[in-house]
Amino acid sequence: MVDVVRGAGGLVPAAEVEDVELYHPKSWLTKYVFCQDAKVIAIQYSLTATAIGLVALVLSWLMRLQLAFPGYFSFIQAENYYQFITMHGMIMVIYLLTALFLGGFGNYLIPLMVGARDMVFPYVNMLSYWIYLLAVLVLVSSFFVPGGPTGAGWTLYPPQAILSGTPGRDWGIIVMLVSLILFIIGFTMGGLNYVVTVLQGRARGMTLMRLPLTVWGIFTATVMALLAFPALFVGAVMMLFDRLLGTSFFMPSLVELGQRSQYGGGSPILWQHLFWFFGHPEVYIVALPAFGIVSDLISTHARKNIFGYRMMVWAIVGIGALSFVVWAHHMYVSGMNPNFGFFFATTTLIIAIPTALKVYNWVLTLWRGDIHLTVPMLFALAFIVTFVNGGLTGLFLGNVVVDVPLSGTMFVVAHFHMVMGVAPILVVFGGIYHWYPKVTGRMLDDTLGRLHFWVTFLGAYAIFFPMHYLGLQGVPRRYYELGQTAFIPPSVATLNVFITVAALIVGAAQMVFLFNLVRSLSHGKEAGGNPWNATTLEWQTPQTPPAHGNWGKELPVVYRWAYDYSVPGADRDFVPQNQPAIVRSA
Amino acid sequence: MATARVLVLIAIGSVMFHLLSPWWFTPIASNWRYIDDTVNITFWITGIVFTIVVLFTAFCVLRFRHQAGRQAAYEPENKKLEWWLAIGTAIGVAAMLTPGLFVWNEFVTVPQEATAIEIVGQQWQWAFRLPGKTGRLGTSDIRFVSDGNPLGLNPKDPDVQGNVVIQGDDLHLPVDKPVRVLLRSIDVVHDFFVPEFRAKMDLVPGLVTRFWFTPTRTGTFEILCAGFCGVGHAQMRGNVVIDTESDYQTWLQKQQTFAQSQVQKNKKLAENEETAR
Numbered sequence: 001m002v003d004v005v006r007g008a009g010g011l012v013p014a015a016e017v018e019d020v021e022l023y024h025p026k027s028w029l030t031k032y033v034f035c036q037d038a039k040v041i042a043i044q045y046s047l048t049a050t051a052i053g054l055v056a057l058v059l060s061w062l063m064r065l066q067l068a069f070p071g072y073f074s075f076i077q078a079e080n081y082y083q084f085i086t087m088h089g090m091i092m093v094i095y096l097l098t099a100l101f102l103g104g105f106g107n108y109l110i111p112l113m114v115g116a117r118d119m120v121f122p123y124v125n126m127l128s129y130w131i132y133l134l135a136v137l138v139l140v141s142s143f144f145v146p147g148g149p150t151g152a153g154w155t156l157y158p159p160q161a162i163l164s165g166t167p168g169r170d171w172g173i174i175v176m177l178v179s180l181i182l183f184i185i186g187f188t189m190g191g192l193n194y195v196v197t198v199l200q201g202r203a204r205g206m207t208l209m210r211l212p213l214t215v216w217g218i219f220t221a222t223v224m225a226l227l228a229f230p231a232l233f234v235g236a237v238m239m240l241f242d243r244l245l246g247t248s249f250f251m252p253s254l255v256e257l258g259q260r261s262q263y264g265g266g267s268p269i270l271w272q273h274l275f276w277f278f279g280h281p282e283v284y285i286v287a288l289p290a291f292g293i294v295s296d297l298i299s300t301h302a303r304k305n306i307f308g309y310r311m312m313v314w315a316i317v318g319i320g321a322l323s324f325v326v327w328a329h330h331m332y333v334s335g336m337n338p339n340f341g342f343f344f345a346t347t348t349l350i351i352a353i354p355t356a357l358k359v360y361n362w363v364l365t366l367w368r369g370d371i372h373l374t375v376p377m378l379f380a381l382a383f384i385v386t387f388v389n390g391g392l393t394g395l396f397l398g399n400v401v402v403d404v405p406l407s408g409t410m411f412v413v414a415h416f417h418m419v420m421g422v423a424p425i426l427v428v429f430g431g432i433y434h435w436y437p438k439v440t441g442r443m444l445d446d447t448l449g450r451l452h453f454w455v456t457f458l459g460a461y462a463i464f465f466p467m468h469y470l471g472l473q474g475v476p477r478r479y480y481e482l483g484q485t486a487f488i489p490p491s492v493a494t495l496n497v498f499i500t501v502a503a504l505i506v507g508a509a510q511m512v513f514l515f516n517l518v519r520s521l522s523h524g525k526e527a528g529g530n531p532w533n534a535t536t537l538e539w540q541t542p543q544t545p546p547a548h549g550n551w552g553k554e555l556p557v558v559y560r561w562a563y564d565y566s567v568p569g570a571d572r573d574f575v576p577q578n579q580p581a582i583v584r585s586a
Numbered sequence: 587m588a589t590a591r592v593l594v595l596i597a598i599g600s601v602m603f604h605l606l607s608p609w610w611f612t613p614i615a616s617n618w619r620y621i622d623d624t625v626n627i628t629f630w631i632t633g634i635v636f637t638i639v640v641l642f643t644a645f646c647v648l649r650f651r652h653q654a655g656r657q658a659a660y661e662p663e664n665k666k667l668e669w670w671l672a673i674g675t676a677i678g679v680a681a682m683l684t685p686g687l688f689v690w691n692e693f694v695t696v697p698q699e700a701t702a703i704e705i706v707g708q709q710w711q712w713a714f715r716l717p718g719k720t721g722r723l724g725t726s727d728i729r730f731v732s733d734g735n736p737l738g739l740n741p742k743d744p745d746v747q748g749n750v751v752i753q754g755d756d757l758h759l760p761v762d763k764p765v766r767v768l769l770r771s772i773d774v775v776h777d778f779f780v781p782e783f784r785a786k787m788d789l790v791p792g793l794v795t796r797f798w799f800t801p802t803r804t805g806t807f808e809i810l811c812a813g814f815c816g817v818g819h820a821q822m823r824g825n826v827v828i829d830t831e832s833d834y835q836t837w838l839q840k841q842q843t844f845a846q847s848q849v850q851k852n853k854k855l856a857e858n859e860e861t862a863r
């Protein structure tokens with residue numbers, strides 16, 4: 001095999017020669033099932049994540065029904081409620097959002113956007129998906145084991161998680177921990193791929209400072225995940241040992257069912273540190289890809305370069321780094337040394353600064369733009385509103401003393417749903433409306449898209465905005481029922497009904513979306529290669545949907561950054577990244 | 587048009603909701619008014635930022651919507667503007683963090699004269715211990731937990747003998763006297779939360795955690811558990827009754843000390859054996 005060949009532009013590395021190194025599928029099985037093409041893997045990831053995400057959605061309806069009409073549904077007992085909460089939280093955060101952003105968007109977009117033929121380790125990439133699928137199946141199996149899934153809350157705090165007062169203590173917790181361990185193994189395989197592909201697989205001319213922000217977001221999030229997940233991994237292994245082998249990593253001497261247990265000497269707070277060392281960066285693992293994607297959506301649909309690109313990149317990297325030194329803001333009232341509060345409150349509030357700069361740059365990109373209110377743009381605008389809202393309430397919870405009355409209440413539930421539930425999901429939707437034409441060659445239906453958008457956005461805001469005030473009132477989270485509580489006025493019950501109705505409507509709107517996804521496969525308008533007139537490389541592929549290997553005979557060469565929109569003097573309002581500089585004949 | 591209008595509605599609606607909402611902090615009953623003040627400062631700053639950003643977005647949508655012939659400006663960056671925004675944000679953040687840290691410093695600095703009391707959690711009930719005459723809480727250990735000694739107090743410790751143990755009943759405290767609360771759990775993590783006091787803290791098995799507060803008005807206040815502790819979490823309730831000094835003393839007189847309760851328990855045991863024989 002030749003290492004280098006001589007081409008028009010000088011020496012060409014082997015990877016740029018016609019796709020010599022790709023494994024081309026030989027059968028239906030290797031084309032659609034055990035496929036090594038990152039684009040197919042991306043779709044596999046996305047479909048699996050969506051399927052399991054629907055389970056989490058249904059669980060949220062059940063929880064909301066219980067909160068609005070306590071005692072009305074005999075199949076929702078306290079045990080079930082806590083199992084629903086736990087599975088809902090864990091699925092949403094890890095199996096849906098992490099998998100969708102990194103495994104789904106990451107796999108599809110990284111190779112295309114950096115101008116590579118595929119991920120650098122396609123085989124490992126394929127394994128990553130299959131292990132993820134296994135993790136999901138193991139997770140689902142916990143609904144069928146004796147005693148049902150664990151009801152320990154998604155934070156799985158010991159000692160409670162493995163003691164008998166908690167549902168799913170026999171099997172559920174074991175299955176959950178095993179599933180998490182599998183997920184992390186699978187993710188690591190994919191994650192290494194994304195990182196190496198961004199660093200090593202870029203087309204000629206694609207310098208780091210020419211990467212679209214989507215790639216920056218996904219890349220940074222992946223690096224963070226590779227650093228954060230190991231903390232959860234060791235925590236899960238240790239808890240598994242505590243549960244199965246009788247070790248006491250997290251277990252002090254305690255009384256279980258009136259009896260002194262065999263455990264002794266361990267520390268429950270150790271788990272909390274390990275969990276949140278993972279858990280806080282996890283918030284940004286979900287948020288950074290959303291930041292990146294939304295930047296590209298705004299820029300493309302406002303026909304304007306992203307404002308302050310370099311600042312945006314540094315903000316992403318800075319937020320990623322800072323988010324490793326704020327984890328204990330989840331533990332202000334955990335009994336850790338209270339002096340940590342000073343440090344963690346300061347670091348947490350400092351993160352607000354780069355985050356705020358990103359927000360300013362998004363809205364300043366709109367300023368003097370040429371705003372096309374397409375469905376992806378609508379979702380991007382909705383992201384700004386919900387993210388700003390959720391980000392600002394983070395300043396309450398991060399500021400240690402303000403957190404004291406609010407922690408453990410519905411204020412927290414409202415905050416994290418707004419900032420890491422609603423806002424990133426709105427970006428997921430925006431991203432799907434934006435890239436669906438590339439993936440399938442057809443547009444999603446616009447009318448259905450607008451319907452989906454308005455109901456989802458306004459509905460989600462109606463669910464989670466008022467919820468903050470329940471928390472101020474003192475309504476605690478993870479309560480199966482409020483019962484008679486002296487300081488809680490009856491109007492709280494009314495608000496709970498309102499929130500539940502909104503939640504059911506928002507849920508129903510997602511069916512419209514799924515219908516649109518399926519119907520447009522065959523009925524959608526033909527999209528062409530670049531329906532949004534976008535600059536980034538994925539829109540410049542020779543075929544749509546792109547073939548295996550992405551680029552045909554020749555890899556693209558990159559001449560400019562990703563945001564040449566409305567360049568003065570250019571004949572169109574966008575200049576693709578692979579278009580050579582305009583040479584003016586004087 | 588419609589989109590911009592909805593955005594404006596969201597901004598105004600959110601502010602109106604905030605102002606008119608019947609759901610708000612319960613009337614405070616402790617010294618932590620500073621916490622409420624910090625919350626209010628934070629609401630002001632964040633509320634203003636939220637309104638400005640959303641209204642600005644709405645304005646852009648209205649003003650720069652696509653029309654035939656419109657071309658967007660080309661402006662990759664504007665260092666000066668970006669710096670000013672960064673500095674402005676930093677000032678806003680400092681305006682929230684500074685009072686926050688001052689109040690936190692107060693929160694972690696327990697006044698000398700505070701009386702120590704103990705709150706013990708177990709699935710799914712609260713128990714309390716007051717120092718009694720000696721003024722000291724004696725030692726405890728999980729090893730000593732038994733039917734007659736659910737809190738695991740050290741029966742050999744002289745300080746323990748005078749301690750008052752309250753189980754299945756309300757905790758009483760005198761008004762306007764600072765209390766230093768020590769918290770313990772004998773099984774899983776719980777969290778002691780009385781919304782009117784604002785302060786809260788986890789109870790962690792294997793640790794003694796602490797916080798302090800001064801009750802500032804008399805009345806009965808409900809305790810919730812705010813740390814998820816298993817299926818009975820929502821049922822883990824109790825009451826703190828804040829009394830005037832004289833009411834408190836009357837109540838305290840009626841309580842049994844640990845020593846008295848042990849004597850009574852032994853007597854009962856003996857009687858039972860008697861009747862059994």
Ligand code: HEM
Pocket residue numbers: 060061063064067085086088089090092093097152153154155413416417420421422425463476477478479503506507
């Ligand atoms: C319409 C959509 C959703 C609704 C109606 C909803 C509803 C709920 C409800 C009722 C709870 C339990 C609150 C409590 O009593 O403690 C909950 C918990 C939670 N939700 Fe959602 N949710 C939705 C979407 C999401 C999304 C997209 C995420 C992704 C980040 C998410 C993550 C969580 C987490 C992490 C918990 C905490 C679980 C725990 O306390 O252990 N949810 N949700």
Ligand SMILES: [Cu+2]
Pocket residue numbers: 279280281283326327329330
């Ligand atoms: Cu955090």
Ligand SMILES: [Cu+2]
Pocket residue numbers: 775776777811812813814815816818819820822
């Ligand atoms: Cu509890």
